[in-house]
Amino acid sequence: MRPTHVGKKVYDHAEEILASVAAMKAEVVHDGEPSGEFNLGVAPGLGETVVAPLFKTLCHHFPKLVPRVFAQNTRVLLERLVSGSIVAGIMLCSGGDDPPDTLMAEVVGKLPYILVGSQKYPSGHLSTIADLAQQPWIVGTERCAARYYLDRTFKSRGLPLRIMVETESKDSQLLLAAQGTGLAVVPSYLVDASPAALDLRVLEVEDFDASQNVWIAYSRYIGSQEKAIPYIRKTIVEYLESLGR
Known part of the structure; x- marks a missing residue:
C-alpha cells in the first residue's frame, strides 16, 4: 500500500506540527535549555578528527543534550534531514548544488x-x-x-x-x-x-575545481536545540582554518 499524493502532503504537514509540539514541550520542561537527543550528520570528507571537537563543544555548552554523530555522505544526510532522523548536518556541496529551501542552511567555509x-x-x-x-x-x-x-x-x-x-x-x-x-x-x-x-x-586543469562548499543545514522545527547551531558553526570554522595551517 502507498499513500496518495494528498496523503503524502498531510503526512509532511503532520511531521511539521509534531516537531513544533516537541519543540514547545522542550522549551517548557527545561526553561529553553537545549536537551534530549541531538542527532548530527557529518560528511566523511571533512575527516574523522572533526568529530572530537564537535562532541566537546556540544557536551561543554549543553550538558542536557545527548549528541550522536553519524558520518555519512551528503546526499544521505539530506535525505535524513528531510525525514527528520537527524537534527542537523554538516555537508559538502559543489558550487550551485545547494541544499533545498525547506531547510535552514548556510555556507560556513570551503574544503579544497x-x-x-x-x-x-x-x-x-x-x-x-x-x-x-x-x-x-x-x-x-x-x-x-x-x-x-x-x-x-x-x-x-x-x-x-x-x-x-x-x-x-x-x-x-x-x-x-x-x-x-x-x-x-x-x-x-x-x-x-x-x-x-x-x-x-x-x-592543475583550467575550469576544473572540485573544491566543496561546507554547509550547515538543519530543520526549521528544532526548537531550543537551534541554540547549538552557532557553536557548531564556530567549531567547524576553526577546524577548517586548522586544516589550512
Missing part, C-alpha cells in the same frame, strides 16, 4: 579538493577537461561529493568518465593514483599525510 596523479604525469600534460576524459579514474561511490562533481562536470560536456576503481577509502585512492592506476580527486589535507605523498603529483 585537488586533482592528483602519479609523478609520471608531466606538468602541463593535462590542460583541459577534455584531456581528463581520456584518462582512467579512481573514484568514490556515486554518493561521494567528489564523484558527484566529476559525473556532473563530464556529463555537462558530453564526455565519458572512465572509471578503473571505485572505492570509498581515500587512502586507497591516493595509493592507486601514486601507482599510476588513474587520477583521483581528494581533499587537499589528505595528500601530505599520505604514505604515497612523494609519488603523487598535484595537477
Whole structure:
C-alpha cells in the first residue's frame, strides 16, 4: 500500500506540527535549555578528527543534550534531514548544488579538493577537461561529493568518465593514483599525510575545481536545540582554518 499524493502532503504537514509540539514541550520542561537527543550528520570528507571537537563543544555548552554523530555522505544526510532522523548536518556541496529551501542552511567555509596523479604525469600534460576524459579514474561511490562533481562536470560536456576503481577509502585512492592506476580527486589535507605523498603529483586543469562548499543545514522545527547551531558553526570554522595551517 502507498499513500496518495494528498496523503503524502498531510503526512509532511503532520511531521511539521509534531516537531513544533516537541519543540514547545522542550522549551517548557527545561526553561529553553537545549536537551534530549541531538542527532548530527557529518560528511566523511571533512575527516574523522572533526568529530572530537564537535562532541566537546556540544557536551561543554549543553550538558542536557545527548549528541550522536553519524558520518555519512551528503546526499544521505539530506535525505535524513528531510525525514527528520537527524537534527542537523554538516555537508559538502559543489558550487550551485545547494541544499533545498525547506531547510535552514548556510555556507560556513570551503574544503579544497585537488586533482592528483602519479609523478609520471608531466606538468602541463593535462590542460583541459577534455584531456581528463581520456584518462582512467579512481573514484568514490556515486554518493561521494567528489564523484558527484566529476559525473556532473563530464556529463555537462558530453564526455565519458572512465572509471578503473571505485572505492570509498581515500587512502586507497591516493595509493592507486601514486601507482599510476588513474587520477583521483581528494581533499587537499589528505595528500601530505599520505604514505604515497612523494609519488603523487598535484595537477592543475583550467575550469576544473572540485573544491566543496561546507554547509550547515538543519530543520526549521528544532526548537531550543537551534541554540547549538552557532557553536557548531564556530567549531567547524576553526577546524577548517586548522586544516589550512
